[in-house]
Amino acid sequence: MxxxxxxxxxxxxxxxxxxxxxxERLYEEGQMQELIKCLKKCRCSLVDEMHESQRKVxxxxxxxxxxxxxxxx
Numbered sequence: 001m002x003x004x005x006x007x008x009x010x011x012x013x014x015x016x017x018x019x020x021x022x023x024e025r026l027y028e029e030g031q032m033q034e035l036i037k038c039l040k041k042c043r044c045s046l047v048d049e050m051h052e053s054q055r056k057v058x059x060x061x062x063x064x065x066x067x068x069x070x071x072x073x
Contacts, residue, residue, distance in 0.1 A: 003027070014049070015042040
């Protein structure tokens with residue numbers, strides 16, 4: 001898959017559509033350094049979402065452990 005095709009699929013990866021549009025425009029204009037910055041921002045947003053999801057999973061795990069502890073009483 002070529003870079004242009006990969007960039008056009010950014011929204012499918014979870015990035016905001018505006019980020020995808022900006023990335024496509026930057027690529028078309030040959031602004032590769034700005035494109036890289038844009039892609040890194042998208043990546044950071046996805047990592048933040050992943051960490052938030054992990055915190056939610058951790059919280060559910062805590063609730064499960066406490067419920068299991070209560071069930072053993």
